[in-house]
Amino acid sequence: MRRASIDVCPICQGIGWKTLTFGAKQRVARCECRLKARGQALLAAARIPRRYEHCELSSFTTDFPAAHGSLALAYIAATKFAEEYDSREGTGLLIIGKIGVGKTHLAVGIIKELILNHGIACLFYDYRELLKEIQNSYNESVRATELDVLRPVFETEVLVLDELGAVKPTEWVWDTVSLILNTRYNDNRTTLITTNFPDGAPALSGSLSLARNAAREENLGDRIGERMRSRLHEMCRIIQMDGQDFRQKFRSASFR
Ligand SMILES: Nc1ncnc2c1ncn2[C@@H]1O[C@H](COP(=O)(O)OP(=O)(O)OP(=O)(O)O)[C@@H](O)[C@H]1O
Numbered sequence: 001m002r003r004a005s006i007d008v009c010p011i012c013q014g015i016g017w018k019t020l021t022f023g024a025k026q027r028v029a030r031c032e033c034r035l036k037a038r039g040q041a042l043l044a045a046a047r048i049p050r051r052y053e054h055c056e057l058s059s060f061t062t063d064f065p066a067a068h069g070s071l072a073l074a075y076i077a078a079t080k081f082a083e084e085y086d087s088r089e090g091t092g093l094l095i096i097g098k099i100g101v102g103k104t105h106l107a108v109g110i111i112k113e114l115i116l117n118h119g120i121a122c123l124f125y126d127y128r129e130l131l132k133e134i135q136n137s138y139n140e141s142v143r144a145t146e147l148d149v150l151r152p153v154f155e156t157e158v159l160v161l162d163e164l165g166a167v168k169p170t171e172w173v174w175d176t177v178s179l180i181l182n183t184r185y186n187d188n189r190t191t192l193i194t195t196n197f198p199d200g201a202p203a204l205s206g207s208l209s210l211a212r213n214a215a216r217e218e219n220l221g222d223r224i225g226e227r228m229r230s231r232l233h234e235m236c237r238i239i240q241m242d243g244q245d246f247r248q249k250f251r252s253a254s255f256r
């Protein structure tokens, strides 16, 4: 006797596979109900913070007064990246721009697309949060070991590392970030990075160059070291975003 439950998928009757017919030929494929369930499980596992849950590629607008031209290019690059994502390639994105231009929105939009439409495992981590969790694991009263924290970061197919460089650089920070990025690079895994720091080589030591550099703002090289910056160039395509802080611009408007 068949169960007349409303929970049973009407397409596959709960088997998880459906039959596709091409003329005289037939093929089986995963049913949408399973893909949807997998998508929801992956989405929950991706740890996207609540304040970015609303970020989707489709809700990224480039059509507002005085929108900077780089936003449309960034949007096209992000959409293309998600559409043409190829796990064998491993090339990631380095999204660079000042505060509030929409870097995290695009990064989250990409992984949501990869999760829901391609069934790919992704993980979101704020750089500061990640380093804090690793540091916490050294505390003896904490159960998690360093590797417990790092394993998913090493192994997830696509990692978003948000706000790279936001922690004051120290030897430990540099070692940790190179361990993460190098491990993922060697395993051909994709990393999507956002940063507020402009791309550029660090200040050279030596009094004259230090004096010359004192006037300029800190760049990515200063914050993560030149070796890591150059590795990032191998790992990632660069997306540069310019323009005003979207939050300020639309604080009182209907945008979020
Ligand atoms: N072009 C856009 N269309 C729609 N929403 C946007 C756009 N740009 C930014 N936002 C929204 O504005 C807010 C700030 O954007 P986001 O957090 O992505 O900026 P950011 O570049 O990551 O800034 P920060 O440097 O502070 O991390 C978010 O709520 C985001 O959804």
Ligand SMILES: [Mg+2]
Binding pocket: 103, 104, 105, 162, 163, 194
């Ligand atoms: Mg951000």
Ligand SMILES: [Zn+2]
Binding pocket: 009, 010, 011, 012, 013, 014, 015, 016, 017, 031, 032, 033, 034
């Ligand atoms: Zn089904």
